[in-house]
Amino acid sequence: DAKTTQPPSMDCAEGRAANLPCNHSTISGNEYVYWYRQIHSQGPQYIIHGLKNNETNEMASLIITEDRKSSTLILPHATLRDTAVYYCIALKYSGGSNYKLTFGKGTLLTVNP
Amino acid sequence: NAGVTQTPKFQVLKTGQSMTLQCAQDMNHEYMSWYRQDPGMGLRLIHYSVGAGITDQGEVPNGYNVSRSTTEDFPLRLLSAAPSQTSVYFCASSRDRGGQETQYFGPGTRLLVL
Numbered sequence: 001d002a003k004t005t006q007p008p009s010m011d012c013a014e015g016r017a018a019n020l021p022c023n024h025s026t027i028s029g030n031e032y033v034y035w036y037r038q039i040h041s042q043g044p045q046y047i048i049h050g051l052k053n054n055e056t057n058e059m060a061s062l063i064i065t066e067d068r069k070s071s072t073l074i075l076p077h078a079t080l081r082d083t084a085v086y087y088c089i090a091l092k093y094s095g096g097s098n099y100k101l102t103f104g105k106g107t108l109l110t111v112n113p
Numbered sequence: 114n115a116g117v118t119q120t121p122k123f124q125v126l127k128t129g130q131s132m133t134l135q136c137a138q139d140m141n142h143e144y145m146s147w148y149r150q151d152p153g154m155g156l157r158l159i160h161y162s163v164g165a166g167i168t169d170q171g172e173v174p175n176g177y178n179v180s181r182s183t184t185e186d187f188p189l190r191l192l193s194a195a196p197s198q199t200s201v202y203f204c205a206s207s208r209d210r211g212g213q214e215t216q217y218f219g220p221g222t223r224l225l226v227l
Contacts, residue, residue: 043117043203043218044156087155101216103155 002027004089009108011083018075020107022088025069031092033064035073036103037084044087044103062106078111085109115139117219121203126194134189136204142172144207145170145187146216147179153202154158158204162187206209 005023012018024033034049046054046061050071055062061074075082087106120135138145146161158171176198177213178190187206191198204219 038224041184041221043221045218049215065119101156101158105153105155 002031004088004090004104006104006107007087008105009099011110011112012078014077014080014111014113015077018082018111019107020073020075020086020088020109021070022073023070024088024090027068029088033053033062033068033071034089034091034101035060035062036086036087036089036101037080038106039081039084047086049091052067069095075109078109080111080113083109083111115219116205117206119202119222121170121222123223123225126227127135127227128195130142130194132191134191134202136189136202137185138204138206138217139185140206140208140217141184142206142208142217143184144209144216145148145181145203147177147187147189148205149173149198150203150221151200154214156165159189159202165202189195191224194224196216196226198224198225201226 002024031050032049035047038044048057048060050062060102061075064071085106085108087103117138143164148156150156157178159173159203160171160179162168165181165184168179168181181187182189202222205216207214207216
């Protein structure tokens with residue numbers, strides 16, 4: 001799986017959009033970009049994933065650049081409860097041969113009042 | 114629908130003791146896995162299962178055993194606890210046998226080995 005690079009920390013004001021970047025310059029054509037988050041002392045929580053098209057769900061939007069070398073997770077109206085470590089993961093979707101989510105160190109997003 | 118549940122939430126063991134960490138899911142998921150998370154590190158896969166009766170090793174399997182007699186349960190056994198096994202343990206499940214669909218994580222078990 002491709003290596004991903006994220007900033008170690010970011011701050012965001014409550015109510016504003018939080019834009020979390022992720023670089024994955026070595027991503028291959030069949031690797032999806034997944035985002036999970038981990039609120040302090042809890043298990044990781046799935047947020048969103050995509051291959052090459054932009055995706056949106058009730059939690060967030062995922063913007064993937066046309067060359068797929070980077071992506072941005074957008075939390076449109078951040079709340080204090082969004083304070084967490086956010087993990088960007090490149091995962092090959094190859095019909096059952098990959099069983100491991102590789103979590104790096106992620107980005108600690110702190111939402112300030 | 115409780116999702117993924119783990120017991121106990123916290124456990125203290127002495128070196129050499131054995132214990133079983135319990136994990137259960139009520140979503141009829143095929144894939145289940147165990148991770149450990151140590152300070153400053155990401156999650157590392159210990160063991161996983163793609164269905165009842167089928168288990169395999171992950172990245173850091175030494176010192177741990179698993180079994181999968183039912184779809185719902187996936188216990189993790191520490192045979193002889195060591196201080197290096199002090200960690201937070203997370204169980205996860207996924208509908209997909211390959212574990213590539215959304216994984217749902219339990220709340221974790223915090224283990225301290227003295």
